[in-house]
Amino acid sequence: MKLTSLAAALSLAITASISPAAPGLLPVTTDTAALKAANELDSIADDYVKLTLALGEKESGYVDAYYGPPQWVEAAKSDPRDMRELGNAIVDLMLRLDALPKSDDPLAAQRKRYLSAQLEAAHTRHAMMQGETFSFAKEAEGLFGVTPELKPLAEYDPVLAEIENIVPGEGPLSERVAGFEKGYIIPKDKLQTVFDTAIAECKARTEKYFDLPQGENFTLEFVTGKSWSGYNHYQGNYQSLIQVNTDLPIFISRAVDLGCHEGYPGHHVYNMLLEKNLTRGRGWQEFSVYPLYSPQSLIAEGSANYGIELAFGGEERLEYERDVLYPLAGLDPDTAAAYWALQIAKQALSGARMTIAQQYLDGEITRDEAIALNQKYQLVSAERAAQMTDFNEQYRSYVINYGLGMEMVRDWIEAMGDAPVWRWKAMEALLSDPILPEDLIGELVSD
Numbered sequence: 001m002k003l004t005s006l007a008a009a010l011s012l013a014i015t016a017s018i019s020p021a022a023p024g025l026l027p028v029t030t031d032t033a034a035l036k037a038a039n040e041l042d043s044i045a046d047d048y049v050k051l052t053l054a055l056g057e058k059e060s061g062y063v064d065a066y067y068g069p070p071q072w073v074e075a076a077k078s079d080p081r082d083m084r085e086l087g088n089a090i091v092d093l094m095l096r097l098d099a100l101p102k103s104d105d106p107l108a109a110q111r112k113r114y115l116s117a118q119l120e121a122a123h124t125r126h127a128m129m130q131g132e133t134f135s136f137a138k139e140a141e142g143l144f145g146v147t148p149e150l151k152p153l154a155e156y157d158p159v160l161a162e163i164e165n166i167v168p169g170e171g172p173l174s175e176r177v178a179g180f181e182k183g184y185i186i187p188k189d190k191l192q193t194v195f196d197t198a199i200a201e202c203k204a205r206t207e208k209y210f211d212l213p214q215g216e217n218f219t220l221e222f223v224t225g226k227s228w229s230g231y232n233h234y235q236g237n238y239q240s241l242i243q244v245n246t247d248l249p250i251f252i253s254r255a256v257d258l259g260c261h262e263g264y265p266g267h268h269v270y271n272m273l274l275e276k277n278l279t280r281g282r283g284w285q286e287f288s289v290y291p292l293y294s295p296q297s298l299i300a301e302g303s304a305n306y307g308i309e310l311a312f313g314g315e316e317r318l319e320y321e322r323d324v325l326y327p328l329a330g331l332d333p334d335t336a337a338a339y340w341a342l343q344i345a346k347q348a349l350s351g352a353r354m355t356i357a358q359q360y361l362d363g364e365i366t367r368d369e370a371i372a373l374n375q376k377y378q379l380v381s382a383e384r385a386a387q388m389t390d391f392n393e394q395y396r397s398y399v400i401n402y403g404l405g406m407e408m409v410r411d412w413i414e415a416m417g418d419a420p421v422w423r424w425k426a427m428e429a430l431l432s433d434p435i436l437p438e439d440l441i442g443e444l445v446s447d
């Protein structure tokens with residue numbers, strides 16, 4: 001990314017996050033045309049929320065979060081629109097956005113671009129709901145606004161060779177790794193304590209840099225029968241329900257992973273900052289709804305994953321897990337470094353998950369082959385490899401948001417400087433403003 005556009009993006013983002021308008025007030029202007037355009041943008045935003053809720057009636061899980069007027073969701077249920085009406089409504093909103101006059105206000109221009117990108121995604125998902133199929137790459141581009149660069153699996157073979165040295169022995173490497181990791185499972189009766197402690201630490205590290213809204217809170221639940229390992233259901237009013245799936249054994253590293261990813265500074269904080277700064281602060285109603293299949297998810301998953309290393313940089317994570325979580329879980333702290341080294345080495349395999357998903361979803365390999373490849377290139381148990389394949393069947397190209405999203409967020413934030421204070425500042429801006437995936441790669445364009 002060019003430094004100028006990077007600085008422009010950050011300055012736009014920071015300006016927006018530190019100078020919220022009074023809730024519900026329009027900018028003071030004597031220009032009737034500008035006032036009319038501002039009203040029209042608010043009206044498009046309201047209609048976009050209603051449209052998203054109506055699409056949510058067609059596909060369970062499409063609406064990830066909603067905390068706007070309850071009568072809008074009631075109307076979506078009591079007066080459902082058919083697929084043709086919904087398709088027309090998406091195009092109509094796109095045309096209304098295009099018809100808006102150019103704005104001198106960079107925030108209004110950014111708001112318009114954001115809505116436009118979210119509508120493009122709704123257009124793609126609407127087509128998929130009607131049975132249209134796309135290649136993995138086209139689907140990812142249509143839903144999340146980025147085209148993933150996929151590496152052939154053979155490029156990950158040198159990583160596997162390195163891990164051979166960490167876990168030497170006979171038989172398939174994935175089985176050796178799975179056998180080794182069995183020693184790092186959190187016993188079921190210790191899950192609550194270990195997770196409560198880890199999430200509290202993620203929160204404390206986030207609070208050093210962010211002013212979290214008064215009264216914010218979350219509920220933690222352990223659930224079963226899901227294809228994901230954790231989920232944040234944002235409820236509005238600065239409250240979240242965080243669910244952790246216990247279908248499979250939970251390893252000690254997952255407490256910090258999920259505490260940061262689902263909680264602080266991940267999904268819970270992202271949703272809260274959008275509510276505080278945009279929905280309440282600026283009266284931008286479109287942020288009261290979160291359609292899962294949209295560019296917003298790349299920012300959400302990328303920032304949630306990057307948030308783990310932001311909160312626990314370098315060896316801080318090893319030290320914290322070894323000194324605090326291992327004893328709580330009844331695990332031997334002297335073995336923490338060996339497990340940690342393996343987890344670090346495995347991170348270099350994360351891109352393989354996307355390649356395997358692409359091959360499977362594009363029909364190049366069977367489900368059994370996808371499971372076998374996940375086992376080999378993600379170094380997980382057969383059960384976990386099957387769960388990952390279930391996830392790909394359910395969420396399809398959504399998987400790009402984790403690995404690719406994290407790389408994009410990391411590159412953008414770390415270009416701001418080495419000092420933690422700058423990185424947290426950039427993270428806060430990313431979580432507080434209508435920033436799109438394309439803004440992270442330097443294609444900042446004006447209206």
Ligand SMILES: [Zn+2]
Binds near residue numbers: 261267300301304
């Ligand atoms: Zn997530």
